[in-house]
Amino acid sequence: MNRLRGDSVGLIMLSAGRRIAIASILVAALWALFFWATSTPGGL
């Protein structure tokens, strides 16, 4: 833990709303991948 530096330009400086916005983008990408993987026909 003593190696962990401050995060002056990172996630910790963002408001919770902005972090949730970033999380929403990642979640949207994950579910887009879900629909691609489960709906595209082909193979087994």
Place this chain on the structure above:
Amino acid sequence: MWELLFQPFVDFGFMRRALLGCVAVSVGATPLGVFLMLRRMSLTGDAMAHAILPGAAVGYLVSGLSLGAMTIGGLIAGMAVALLSGYVTRMTSLREDASLAAFYLISLALGVLIISTRGSNVDLMHVLFGSVLALDNAALTLLCVIASLSLFMLALFFRPLVLECADSQFLRSVSRLSAVSHFIFLTLVVMNLVGGFHALGTLMAVGIMILPAAAASFWTTRISGLIALAAAIALLASYSGLLLSYHYSLPTGPAIILVAGAFYLVSVVFGIQGGIVQQTRTVSAVEI
């Protein structure tokens, strides 16, 4: 090159499903692995991964290879071990690592006993080593829901979680969120391990959580960088492991974890934040 790297995922549905399962585990579990590592709780994750086994086994006994029953059983067993070991630590002179080790060993033995007496060796192998190439829609939905929930909860409780890592006494003195964030963190760890065991098995689920985090710690000391790099390593290890498994007919879970292990070993040697080469150069410079 296209055929080597992308064709398996274009041609085969089971490869796409495996990739999605691995991506979900990577984005959900790896950031938690970073926090586990920063809290010096890496082995706690391993213990919890084993602790979910009897719950999954009871779920299996009740309704066969049912996703819901095994998930709920695993969640209950994992949370029970976490809470019981915490209770014993507070009420006795035993330290937390010892009480957790005791409970997880009892839990693991109980799980293997239940599965062995009522199931077959194939069932035991399924629970211990997962079946990432056989993920159905229900399992994938579960993995994606757990990953989504993890991302949203991490976004919401990011500051308390970081403060808990840096100075838990300070967090306790300035906020009531300490206990809440700790409980949410443990719940997320158990949920991700339960999700991960469907894909990678109880023995390997913790690997995708800890190895990328440990590898990333040799390259950056910023927490945002650690999370991003750990997730990137987990994704790359998953993709490479799936391809290796496909082209060389290797078992998928171990292939993914071994690639993550290779990233870790390379980082141990060449990492710019305390890697062996960097440490050796620093010592040489001091001697000169």
